[in-house]
Amino acid sequence: MTLEEAKRYLLRRAKELGLEAEVLFQEERELSLRARQGALEEIKEARQGGIGLRVVAQGRVGYAYTEELSPEALEWALAEARDNALLADKEGLIPPGRALGSHDLLGEGLSAPLETKKQGALALEKALWEDPRTRSVLMGGYMEKEVRVALASTLGAEGDFRTGLAGMGGSLVMGEGASLKQGWDFQLAKEFHALDPGRTALEIRERTARLLNAKPLPTGRYRAYLEPKAMAGLLWVLARSLSGKSALEGKSRLLNRIGERIASEWVTLVDDPTLEKGLLSRPFDAEGTPARRTVVVEKGIFKTFLHNAETARALGQENTGHAFRTYRGVLDVAPTNLYLEPVGNLRLEKGVLITEFMGLHAGANPVSLDFSLQALGLWVEEGEARHAVENFAVSGNLLELLQAIEAVGDELDWEVMGAALGSPMVAVAELSFAGA
Amino acid sequence: MLNPDLVALVLRQALKGGADFAEIYAERSRRRRMTVRSGKLEEAISGLDYGAGIRLFFGLEVVYAYTNQLTQEGLLEALETLLRAKGALGRVDERGAGGLDFRKTAPQGLHTPKVPFSEKDKRFRLERLLEAEAGARIAPEVQRVEASLQEWEQEVLIANSEGTWAEEKRVRTRLHVLAVAQDGTEVQTGYAAPGKSVGLELFELYPPQEVGAKAARQALTNLRAKPAPAGTMPVVVGNAFGGVLFHEALGHLLETTSVAKKASVLADRLGEEVASPAVTYVDDGTLPHAWGSTEVDDEGRPTERTVLIEKGILKSYMVDRLGHLLTGYPMTGSGRRQDYTFAPTSRMRNTFIAPGDKEVEELIAGVEFGLYAKEMGGGQVKPGSGEYNFAVQEGYIIRKGRIEEPVRGAMLVGKGPETIRKVVAVAKDWENAPGMCGSLSGMVPVEVGQPHVLVSEIVVGGRA
Numbered sequence: 038m039t040l041e042e043a044k045r046y047l048l049r050r051a052k053e054l055g056l057e058a059e060v061l062f063q064e065e066r067e068l069s070l071r072a073r074q075g076a077l078e079e080i081k082e083a084r085q086g087g088i089g090l091r092v093v094a095q096g097r098v099g100y101a102y103t104e105e106l107s108p109e110a111l112e113w114a115l116a117e118a119r120d121n122a123l124l125a126d127k128e129g130l131i132p133p134g135r136a137l138g139s140h141d142l143l144g145e146g147l148s149a150p151l152e153t154k155k156q157g158a159l160a161l162e163k164a165l166w167e168d169p170r171t172r173s174v175l176m177g178g179y180m181e182k183e184v185r186v187a188l189a190s191t192l193g194a195e196g197d198f199r200t201g202l203a204g205m206g207g208s209l210v211m212g213e214g215a216s217l218k219q220g221w222d223f224q225l226a227k228e229f230h231a232l233d234p235g236r237t238a239l240e241i242r243e244r245t246a247r248l249l250n251a252k253p254l255p256t257g258r259y260r261a262y263l264e265p266k267a268m269a270g271l272l273w274v275l276a277r278s279l280s281g282k283s284a285l286e287g288k289s290r291l292l293n294r295i296g297e298r299i300a301s302e303w304v305t306l307v308d309d310p311t312l313e314k315g316l317l318s319r320p321f322d323a324e325g326t327p328a329r330r331t332v333v334v335e336k337g338i339f340k341t342f343l344h345n346a347e348t349a350r351a352l353g354q355e356n357t358g359h360a361f362r363t364y365r366g367v368l369d370v371a372p373t374n375l376y377l378e379p380v381g382n383l384r385l386e387k388g389v390l391i392t393e394f395m396g397l398h399a400g401a402n403p404v405s406l407d408f409s410l411q412a413l414g415l416w417v418e419e420g421e422a423r424h425a426v427e428n429f430a431v432s433g434n435l436l437e438l439l440q441a442i443e444a445v446g447d448e449l450d451w452e453v454m455g456a457a458l459g460s461p462m463v464a465v466a467e468l469s470f471a472g473a
Numbered sequence: 474m475l476n477p478d479l480v481a482l483v484l485r486q487a488l489k490g491g492a493d494f495a496e497i498y499a500e501r502s503r504r505r506r507m508t509v510r511s512g513k514l515e516e517a518i519s520g521l522d523y524g525a526g527i528r529l530f531f532g533l534e535v536v537y538a539y540t541n542q543l544t545q546e547g548l549l550e551a552l553e554t555l556l557r558a559k560g561a562l563g564r565v566d567e568r569g570a571g572g573l574d575f576r577k578t579a580p581q582g583l584h585t586p587k588v589p590f591s592e593k594d595k596r597f598r599l600e601r602l603l604e605a606e607a608g609a610r611i612a613p614e615v616q617r618v619e620a621s622l623q624e625w626e627q628e629v630l631i632a633n634s635e636g637t638w639a640e641e642k643r644v645r646t647r648l649h650v651l652a653v654a655q656d657g658t659e660v661q662t663g664y665a666a667p668g669k670s671v672g673l674e675l676f677e678l679y680p681p682q683e684v685g686a687k688a689a690r691q692a693l694t695n696l697r698a699k700p701a702p703a704g705t706m707p708v709v710v711g712n713a714f715g716g717v718l719f720h721e722a723l724g725h726l727l728e729t730t731s732v733a734k735k736a737s738v739l740a741d742r743l744g745e746e747v748a749s750p751a752v753t754y755v756d757d758g759t760l761p762h763a764w765g766s767t768e769v770d771d772e773g774r775p776t777e778r779t780v781l782i783e784k785g786i787l788k789s790y791m792v793d794r795l796g797h798l799l800t801g802y803p804m805t806g807s808g809r810r811q812d813y814t815f816a817p818t819s820r821m822r823n824t825f826i827a828p829g830d831k832e833v834e835e836l837i838a839g840v841e842f843g844l845y846a847k848e849m850g851g852g853q854v855k856p857g858s859g860e861y862n863f864a865v866q867e868g869y870i871i872r873k874g875r876i877e878e879p880v881r882g883a884m885l886v887g888k889g890p891e892t893i894r895k896v897v898a899v900a901k902d903w904e905n906a907p908g909m910c911g912s913l914s915g916m917v918p919v920e921v922g923q924p925h926v927l928v929s930e931i932v933v934g935g936r937a
Contacts, residue, residue: 068558073734076534080558083539083551085524085814100516104541105501105523114521121507121517124595151558175736175857176913210736210857217738219857256704286510287617287653290660367516396862399851400884400934404653405660409701409884409934411853411862430862430884430934432703471703471884471934 038106040064040086044189046111047090051191056119057093059131059190061323062086063364069180070155072162077155077178089364090114091131094122098129102364132324132346137188137196140320146228147181147201154179157234161205164238170211170246175219177207177238181229186319194325202316202453203229205237213249218413220245225316225453244392248413251425253473260388261431261468262417265450267391268460272306272375275435276456277403279306279333280370281348281359288404290436291339299339300439303380306334308343308359310373316457317373324368326358333375337439343370374451376459381447383464390415390422391431406435429472441466474499474630475525475543477638481573483527483548484634490556492529494794496633498771499525499543500813503590508621509602517595524813527551531559533798537816575638584762586644586672590626593673598622601648601681608685609652614696615689617653620681622646623668631773639773645764645918646675647907650685654692661698661881663691664866668907668918670762691848691867694879701868701883701935707843708885708931709836709871714849714906716825716921721852721861722889723754724921727781727789728807728819729796730913731856738859738890739787747787748893751829754782756791758806758822764907765823765919772808772817779805781824793819811915818914825922829899836898836927838874844883844933845869845876851908852885859888862934884934892928900925 038046040062051058064086071079087104092115099122101114122129162177181204187197206223222241226232263271283289291299300306310319310328321327324346332340342352345360348370361371391414394400401408409432415422446461480497487495502522508515525548526539536559538551605620627643647668654661665688667679710718723739731737739747748754758776760766770776772794780788792800793808796819809820837845845868852863865883869876905922 078534079816080534080536080555081538081816082554082558083526083537083814084541085539086541087522100518101520102518103521103523105521106541110521110523114519117519120595121519124514124599125517126513127515152560155560173734173736173857175731175734208736208857217858219736219855219860286619365520365522367518395855395860396851396853396864396884399853399864400862402662404662407882409864409882411860411884411886411934427860428886428888428932430703430886430932432700432882432884432934432936469703469936471932473705473932 040088040106043088043106043111047088047115048189048191050115051092054119057131057191059091059194061089061362061364062187064185066183069178070158071176071178072158075159075163077158087364089362090118091368092118092122093129093131094119096128097122097125098127099125100367129347131190131192134190134192134194134325137194137321137325139196140198142198142200142318143183143227147183147203149229154229157205157232161207161234161238164235165207165209165241168211168242168246170213170249172210172212172217175208175210179205188325196321196325198320200319202227203232205232205234207241209241209245211245211249216249216251218245218248220248227314227316247415247422248392248425251427254389254426254429254470256470256472258467258469261465262385262388262390263463263465264390264392265460265462266452267394268377268463269452269454269458270394270397271435272377272458272460273454273456274397274401274403274408276372276375278406279343281342281344281352282370284342285348285351290406294339295341297339298337299436300334300337301442302337303442303445304334304337304439305332305378306375307332307378308372308375312374315374316451316453319373322358322360323362324360326356326360328358331357343372345370372456374457374459376449377445377461379447379449379461380445383444383446383462385417385420387418389426389470390417408433408435429470432469432471438465438468474501474628477575479545479548480632483552484573484632486549486552487529488634492531494530494634496528496631496772497525498813499630500627502625502627502812505624506621507598507602508619509606510619512603512606514599522812526813526816527555528816529555535795535816539813573634574636575632576636577638580641580768583768584643584670584766586674588673590624590644590672601676605648605650605681605685608682609650609689611686611689612693614654614656614693615652616655618685619651620685621649623649631769631771633773637773639769641768643670643767644672645670646672648675648679648681648684650688652688652692654696656696659696661692661695663688663695668764670764670766694867695881698879698881701880701933703933703935705930705932707840708928708933709840709843709845710926710928711847712902712924713904713922714908715846715926716923717849717852717908718863718885719754719826719893719923720821720824720921721854721863722892724821724824725854726856726859726889727791729790729792729800729802730818732790733796733799737856742787745787746785747890748782748785749896750785751896751899752782752785752893753827755780755827756821756824760823763823763905763920770806770808771810774804774806774808776806776822791819791821793817809914809917811917815914818912820912820914820917821910821919823905823920823922825903825905826899826924826926828901828903828924831898831900833900833902833925836900836925837871837876839927840871840874843871845871846883846885854889859890861889862886880935882935886932886934892931895929896926897929898927
């Protein structure tokens with residue numbers, strides 16, 4: 038069966054069984070080209086697709102998915118989803134649907150010939166070696182992903198969109214004397230032609246080389262300057278607390294704090310799935326709610342959680358259209374293009390410039406928002422980077438950090454970590470550093 | 474899943490297209506996850522993953538494609554895509570003409586579950602989850618508990634143009650309990666998650682109420698803990714999941730994926746002393762029912778027990794097929810991948826520090842002021858510089874040789890090759906614990922392990 042046939046089959050069978058059902062299907066095409074010492078070491082080209090099912094039986098909700106599209110597999114998925122619903126104790130609903138249209142957010146973005154993409158991957162790897170300090174290149178190349186998402190329900194939802202991303206990047210080890218540093222970066226764009234292998238390679242080299250010959254950092258409290266990559270990591274941890282689902286599950290410290298000051302006046306956080314060049318923009322969410330801009334924190338005041346229909350109803354708040362689901366998962370909430378608005382009042386003075394946090398998944402607790410993270414960085418004095426510092430960890434609580442933000446830069450930079458996360462450089466009055 | 478004639482056809486076509494080596498990996502996996510919160514089953518999902526990956530070698534160049542269409546048409550189309558992506562088609566090999574004589578080996582059933590995926594109804598599972606949740610309710614401060622059961626039954630077929638034909642059914646079951654304790658405005662969490670390559674007998678090995686109580690005790694401990702001190706100090710690392718430190722700081726540095734590219738600080742060091750003589754480090758994919766065990770790896774080779782470091786001397790790396798071609802080191806059955814969407818790379822299986830001869834008390838007694846890292850969270854490493862970090866989930870201060878007050882938010886950071894030389898004592902109480910490890914070929918189940926270990930100094934991140 039094709040995905041289209043499978044979708045129709047499932048909706049028809051769900052109606053026959055007296056179930057309300059929502060069918061999410063995704064098709065992905067992936068191309069990745071990895072270069073090594075002037076030749077392509079791995080080429081990957083693939084297609085994958087599957088169907089995710091959400092059904093409501095006797096007012097309760099259950100899920101299943103399948104990548105096998107035989108009638109037996111579809112029947113198995115439908116039966117499992119219904120069983121799961123009947124066993125579940127949680128009320129659920131599939132929102133009333135409507136025609137959502139067919140949208141192309143990608144256009145000709147990935148249409149460059151394969152040969153040109155191969156040349157791009159090779160050029161990037163070659164440029165990573167163009168520094169005598171490069172000791173090895175762990176990975177260098179090009180990747181692209183094209184996704185088609187379609188949604189349909191027995192309640193009338195019907196729509197689809199196509200989107201995609203192209204990216205170039207790599208990872209290398211640089212050395213000077215006994216000092217070794219491993220660096221990486223990845224540039225993403227909606228169009229192949231927006232990527233520049235030479236510039237990306239140069240940035241990776243510069244970002245890595247500046248960390249060489251690092252000195253230990255004495256334990257103490259210092260002012261911190263967070264580069265966009267570091268701040269984006271913290272926004273990703275914070276995003277879990279901004280989710281209405283986390284709030285409902287008792288896993289957000291922001292519950293009952295709408296209208297309160299949770300950050301300094303320099304902090305305005307926005308999620309905007311409609312950004313024209315937004316890396317993860319989309320016309321509607323996983324339940325078919327049309328996308329719109331949401332101000333989450335305005336000048337330090339917490340305005341709203343991000344919601345899907347279910348969490349909005351349970352908390353008696355407005356649905357912000359942030360339903361998130363892959364075909365393999367259950368209904369969740371997630372940001373799309375979440376960013377900290379630039380201000381432009383930041384000037385480097387004295388402190389530690391943090392270039393990157395490591396171990397976010399382990400060292401930052403998304404419930405308590407406590408963090409203790411290994412970091413890489415530079416010692417800054419009189420507005421200039423004096424030398425690199427290493428072997429240290431930074432600790433604190435994310436809400437305290439947001440309160441202590443005293444300046445925000447003017448240039449927005451984006452990282453993709455689940456969501457697209459944007460931030461300028463941020464200055465934090467004081468943080469606790471553990472080192473030598 | 475696939476019949477030998479179709480597999481032979483695809484592999485032959487691949488050789489005709491100029492490949493030196495061709496491999497098919499096909500998979501059908503059924504998964505279930507059930508989550509209980511506040512006495513209710515809140516989320517239940519079942520799934521069927523179904524797909525195949527085709528990998529071709531042209532010299533040292535690898536091309537890989539995957540598809541969900543496991544028909545002749547689907548597989549040949551994926552192959553065509555690969556040959557086109559490779560560009561200028563290579564020579565046509567004579568081997569393309571003949572048939573393939575697959576060497577089929579019967580699985581030994583080393584990890585066959587007692588209570589398989591299809592047995593017992595869902596209500597039985599739900600009842601165990603409710604027991605786990607009730608088990609966590611040991612104090613009024615424990616305000617939220619989430620218990621979930623993850624089950625997964627993966628059937629794989631791996632066949633290649635050298636005649637390998639390996640099939641295996643892998644069953645894994647894991648119980649996760651997260652407890653959230655709250656007191657005024659303070660919120661802390663505790664976590665316990667036993668898992669094995671077994672079926673529902675997991676509940677006999679780890680009674681659910683005990684797993685729940687363990688998570689809750691940790692949350693309560695963290696609730697009354699003070700922020701960890703910051704600075705460089707001796708650390709006693711707990712057994713079992715404590716092994717994650719050396720998984721990050723040492724294990725990843727011994728995978729040929731980084732070794733072959735000289736992107737590991739431990740490349741080209743065989744025969745050298747790279748660790749303290751107290752350290753013997755083993756990666757064993759054969760441990761019965763271990764979370765990271767399989768009978769064959771994802772390249773179809775039998776898994777084995779690999780002694781990586783013996784009394785401080787580097788003895789072996791972890792070697793997959795590509796790693797073997799690049800370095801000449803013999804393969805160790807270490808080719809692993811998350812699923813059919815990934816080409817395999819060299820990965821750890823069940824990796825641990827072997828038991829030493831000390832008592833745990835001796836290790837603690839030797840510390841004037843330091844940290845007891847009883848339970849660990851996860852971590853991360855950069856193999857090229859050896860820099861690693863990992864989080865302490867439950868920690869205590871050691872003062873004058875005694876374990877004293879709990880501390881929270883400790884992060885250990887350092888450089889692996891330096892830390893492994895600073896292991897000054899290894900206890901007898903060896904144990905392993907399950908985890909998920911992410912790398913180039915995706916997330917794979919692994920065990921980490923060790924007895925209690927004393928490291929003379931590590932940078933501890935905490936409040937300065």
